[in-house]
Amino acid sequence: MFHALRVSAVEQLTDDSAAVTFAVPPELSETFRHTPGQHVALRRVVDGEEIRRTYSICSPASTATAAPCLRVGIRMVEGGEFSTYALKELAVGDTVEVMPPMGRFRLTPRRGHFAAVVGGSGITPVLSMAATLLDREPEARFCLIRSDRTVGSTMFLDEVADLKDRFPQRFQLVTTLSREEQQSGLPSGRLDEARLAALLPALLPVADVEGWFLCGPFGLVMGAERALRGLGVERARIHQEIFHVDDGSSPARTPVATPTHASLTATLDGRSGTWPVREGDSLLETVLRSRSDAPYACKGGVCGTCRAFLVSGEVQMDRNFALEPEETEAGYVLACQSHPATPEVVLDFDR
Template sequence: MFHRLRVGSVERLTDDSVAVTFTVPPELWARFRHTPGQHLALRRTVGGEEIRRTYSICSAAPGPGEPSAPRVGIRRVDGGEFSTYAIEELAVGDTVEVMEPMGRFRLEPHPGYFAAVVGGSGITPVLSMVTTLLAREPEARFCLIRSDRTVASTMFLDEVAEVKDRYPERFQLVTALSREERQAGLESGRLDRERLSALLPRLLPVTRIDGWFLCGPFGLVSGADRALRGLGVERGRIHQEIFHVETGSAPVTAPAAAPDRATLTVTLDGRSGSWPVREGESLLETVLRARSDAPYACKGGVCGTCRAFLVSGEVRMDRNFALEPEETSAGYVLACQSHPATGEVELDFDR
């Protein structure tokens, strides 16, 4: 569900990024209480066309009874209509349509030893994880390995430094720059699979980390995942969120034979309906023709907002960068990437 929220502040982080804080009225505090790592979908209409984008919450999660004021990090994307608007036009006092927090890339605060490998704006959800975890759990530790192009392009540079100053014994920070030499620390260059495979065992007891959180562009996340798996880390301890998929960097599922005619039945917010699937359209597009309230944001298989349970029938997913293997095994699919492989398909968005 979307709500109109007023912009409380817009802070310039770098030349191409800002942090936007929303003011939430008391009656909506409970709806906008987030778990560290979750994101918000933002919506605006331009020239009659609806634009939706998801941005991760970077602020610490509020405690019981505390006001909710979610803060998101937004970096400009080449040709990005929403990011350009946010950076160049959005101002304090403006209102934005904001969906309630969503996402399964989460860290519920509890004692343990955790680590993250992030690239660029991938720091955004992890900043929320770190600040919430260390403030609430005195027995928790966190190691952050981050990769950025240059110091000037690094988002939340001061905020991360403040965390390091506040928790010097429990927070470890390792920074790599891909396009700038440093006098101290790691040599410049990208954090690829080979480099991480050599680096991580020197920093941490890799297989004893309670949870690994990987966030950023597809290349970094997939390389870090392969490095960790090669070092013996269990799949269940690795959590991923991809912010950007470079063109041609990830495979698309080969097309499967589609039925001549297909009917989609959907349960959404307690109401059910059935509609014919038009040739070439995704199941999400089928639903949106009749139900404009169907949940979605990126339509690229990345954010997971359109996650639904496959009740019956079979589907083919073009791409999946949001669902964990456990979720797909349990029967969940991304409606924006799914096409019917049988004549009858039923999805449940409420499970």
């Protein structure tokens, strides 16, 4: 469910990115209280067409007694309708439709040693994680390894520097630039699997890190995961969120033909319905023809908003960059990427 929220601040971060803050009214405080790492979906209607985009929350999570601060980071995407609007037109006082926080790429504050490898705008959810963790848990430590193109393109420079100043003994920062040389620190270049495999053991005790958080472009996240697995890190300690999936960068499954007369039964908000699945349509598209309130945001298998439990039947997911292995093993699928592989499929969006 979307709520109309007023924009209270728009801050330019770089030439192509900004932070947007929304005012949360008291009656929606609990609705918009987030766990570090979560995101929100924003909606805009242009010429009768609905545009939805997801953006991660960069502000620290509020305590149960404090009013929530809802601040998101937005980077310009070439040809992106919403990001262009947000950076060029959105102003204080405007109203935007916002869905409550969601997502399972999150870090609940607790004692321990944690680390993140991020690229570009992948810093956004991790900034919330690090700030909240260090502020609430005096015995927690956080290592941030970030990769950006240039200093001028680096989002949240001041916020990250503030963490370093406030928690010099517990916050470790390592920065790399792919298109610009630094006066000190690591040499320029991309953080690929081989480089990370050599770098990480030199920075911190890899085996002692309780949680690794990987966020950014597909290539960086996949390379970091392979490097960590090669260093003996168990899969359960690695959490990832993909921000950009370049064409051809990920293997696509061979499409399966929709069975003749395939049908989908879905439960959403306690109500169930059964509908025929058209050839080529995803299960989400099938539900949306009759239920406009079906949850979704990106439709690209990245945000996880359309997660549903597969009650019965079989499906094929074209892509999955949102669900953890334990979620798919438990029976969850992404409706936007799923197509029926059996004549009858039953989904439950409420589980």
